[in-house]
Amino acid sequence: xxxxxxxxxxxxxxxxxxxxxxxxxxxxxxxxxxxxxxxxxxxxxxxxxxxxxxxxxxxxxxxxxxxxxxxxxxxxxxxxxxxxxxxxxxxxxxxxxxxxxxxxxxxxxxxxxxxxxxxxxxxxxxxxxxxxxxxxxxxxxxxxxxxxxxxxxxxxxxxxxxxxxxxxxxxxxxxxxxxxxxxxxxxxxxxxxxxxxxxxxxxxxxxxxxxxxxxxxxxxxxxxxxxxxxxxxxxxxxxxxxxxxxxxxxxxx
Amino acid sequence: xxxxxxxxxxxxxxxxxxxxxxxxxxxxxxxxxxxxxxxxxxxxxxxxxxxxxxxxxxxxxxxxxxxxxxxxxxxxxxxxxxxxxxxxxxxxxxxxxxxxxxxxxxxxxxxxxxxxxxxxxxxxxxxxxxxxxxxxxxxxxxxxxxxxxxxxxxxxxxxxxxxxxxxxxxxxxxxxxxxxxxxxxxxxxxxxxxxxxxxxxxxxxxxxxxxxxxxxxxxxxxxxxxxxxxxxxxxxxxxxxxxxxxxxxxxxxxxxxxxxxxxxxxxxxxxxxxxxxxxxxxxxxxxxxxxxxxxxxxxxxxxxxxxxxxxxxxxxxxxxxxxxxxxxxxxxxx
Numbered sequence: 001x002x003x004x005x006x007x008x009x010x011x012x013x014x015x016x017x018x019x020x021x022x023x024x025x026x027x028x029x030x031x032x033x034x035x036x037x038x039x040x041x042x043x044x045x046x047x048x049x050x051x052x053x054x055x056x057x058x059x060x061x062x063x064x065x066x067x068x069x070x071x072x073x074x075x076x077x078x079x080x081x082x083x084x085x086x087x088x089x090x091x092x093x094x095x096x097x098x099x100x101x102x103x104x105x106x107x108x109x110x111x112x113x114x115x116x117x118x119x120x121x122x123x124x125x126x127x128x129x130x131x132x133x134x135x136x137x138x139x140x141x142x143x144x145x146x147x148x149x150x151x152x153x154x155x156x157x158x159x160x161x162x163x164x165x166x167x168x169x170x171x172x173x174x175x176x177x178x179x180x181x182x183x184x185x186x187x188x189x190x191x192x193x194x195x196x197x198x199x200x201x202x203x204x205x206x207x208x209x210x211x212x213x214x215x216x217x218x219x220x221x222x223x224x225x226x227x228x229x230x231x232x233x234x235x236x237x238x239x240x241x242x243x244x245x246x247x248x249x250x251x252x253x
Numbered sequence: 254x255x256x257x258x259x260x261x262x263x264x265x266x267x268x269x270x271x272x273x274x275x276x277x278x279x280x281x282x283x284x285x286x287x288x289x290x291x292x293x294x295x296x297x298x299x300x301x302x303x304x305x306x307x308x309x310x311x312x313x314x315x316x317x318x319x320x321x322x323x324x325x326x327x328x329x330x331x332x333x334x335x336x337x338x339x340x341x342x343x344x345x346x347x348x349x350x351x352x353x354x355x356x357x358x359x360x361x362x363x364x365x366x367x368x369x370x371x372x373x374x375x376x377x378x379x380x381x382x383x384x385x386x387x388x389x390x391x392x393x394x395x396x397x398x399x400x401x402x403x404x405x406x407x408x409x410x411x412x413x414x415x416x417x418x419x420x421x422x423x424x425x426x427x428x429x430x431x432x433x434x435x436x437x438x439x440x441x442x443x444x445x446x447x448x449x450x451x452x453x454x455x456x457x458x459x460x461x462x463x464x465x466x467x468x469x470x471x472x473x474x475x476x477x478x479x480x481x482x483x484x485x486x487x488x489x490x491x492x493x494x495x496x497x498x499x500x501x502x503x504x505x506x507x508x509x510x511x512x513x514x515x516x517x518x519x520x521x522x523x524x525x526x527x528x529x530x531x532x533x534x535x536x537x538x539x540x541x542x543x544x545x546x547x548x549x550x551x552x553x554x555x556x557x558x559x560x561x562x563x564x565x566x567x568x569x570x571x572x573x574x575x576x577x578x579x580x581x582x583x584x585x586x587x
Contacts, residue, residue: 007330010363012358013363014361016362017357017360017361021346021349021357024348024349024353025346025348025349065365085342085347086340086342086343086344087344087345087346089310089340089344090338090344090358090361090405091311091361092310093308093309093310093336093338093363094333094361095330095333095334095361095362095363096330096333096361097330109327239555246312249310249311250312251267251313251314252302252305252311253265
């Protein structure tokens with residue numbers, strides 16, 4: 001039992017070490033700033049131009065977009081880059097489990113998204129004059145959503161390749177699809193039955209609805225459902241990442 | 254005593270159907286603790302594939318690997334704690350300083366803050382990088398990155414160090430520093446497993462070498478014993494004051510000569526019997542009116558053994574298998 005706890009503490013500590021290292025090395029890299037920081041803001045402002053939108057509504061959308069794009073940007077950028085430079089081998093050969101390594105990598109994207117979300121909150125409060133109905137729920141939503149979408153990004157980062165370009169293409173494509181079918185651009189209440197049915201397939205729909213609950217105080221879906229789907233999605237997203245990493249070890253990546 | 258490395262029927266097939274050529278084919282070997290073990294082979298022979306399997310970076314298709322008594326298939330964690338890895342390309346974090354690179358690795362191996370500080374300073378001083386400890390690795394030369402990469406691999410004092418091609422592309426001073434370090438690590442009890450193209454380096458450093466060819470271990474022994482096994486690749490090295498045109502072709506026609514290789518201003522004549530060749534050679538110099546500057550008989554080198562085993566021609570050892578050095582004439586029918 002003592003060994004178990006020692007090992008668990010070791011593993012958690014190593015995940016944190018990987019996260020800290022990545023924060024130092026990658027947060028200011030152009031790829032992260034472009035895909036993780038600027039993109040959600042560009043998308044939000046291009047969508048908002050000449051649209052009548054309440055301040056709270058705008059802030060909820062900006063937050064959902066931010067955690068979605070920012071969190072999912074880290075994995076597809078960092079892991080293929082490290083594979084190309086050979087630094088990923090250092091991590092794979094280090095005394096920690098694959099799950100620990102993946103947990104560390106998920107935290108990198110999640111913390112980035114949480115930090116960028118704070119900027120979105122500041123923009124919402126000070127520039128859009130929005131008020132937040134449930135601040136605690138907003139914080140919980142940002143944290144859970146950030147970890148979930150970072151785990152989603154990790155799937156693409158886990159594709160066995162040494163070229164970040166091979167990963168960016170499918171990663172961007174799928175993120176755009178998930179964005180367009182979700183309730184971010186068209187609210188769930190205005191969707192047709194079929195479109196609404198499809199939107200339920202996108203975890204972003206639940207993140208958007210959760211942000212509506214947090215900022216506006218109201219949403220289309222039950223709060224527990226939003227939280228549960230986001231949490232479970234995060235866990236489920238880990239599975240393909242583990243499988244792809246194991247495949248990478250068979251293929252030699 | 255437990256072997257540092259124990260490998261049983263290790264096999265790797267990269268093809269998903271299992272039908273392709275085996276990169277590593279049922280190899281077996283052991284490495285003793287404290288040994289410097291060289292793993293030699295031409296490009297594509299299976300050296301790096303084997304090393305990647307030994308360091309858990311690649312999953313074997315079949316076979317068993319025991320590292321310091323721990324079966325990698327059961328639980329790689331205790332083995333991973335005791336190994337250090339220096340890959341062919343120096344994999345330092347260029348955005349971090351030399352000091353931060355070492356601190357990160359020390360933390361990965363659960364070293365205390367005090368221990369990793371002391372060890373990092375010791376390594377940086379030993380490797381001549383102390384003055385650059387706060388400089389980002391992106392400003393380092395190739396040799397400095399290599400030294401830092403090795404320092405990162407040994408910061409936790411591993412019992413077993415894997416080195417993939419430790420010195421190619423480095424200047425003489427950096428290469429010598431690294432060779433000296435390998436000897437020092439070995440004298441301190443660290444087992445060193447190195448894959449290399451540098452046959453002379455392996456000859457000088459390794460207690461034993463294995464030569465892998467087409468995924469199979471073709472020979473495994475001490476360098477000296479391997480050389481004794483291949484007495485047929487002895488040679489006579491001769492240099493003349495002048496080297497007239499057509500000399501190479503004429504030397505190749507001498508009895509007992511199997512291959513002629515020009516090395517700088519010298520000619521190396523490979524033969525199974527130097528005593529039988531020498532009278533013919535002396536007579537030839539008299540007929541051709543050539544003045545001899547030096548004349549030596551040479552025992553087989555490890556490179557000769559390597560070439561014999563891997564089936565490569567003498568003079569063709571190079572970074573790329575397709576490239577060929579000039580100045581080699583091999584007699585037909587030999």
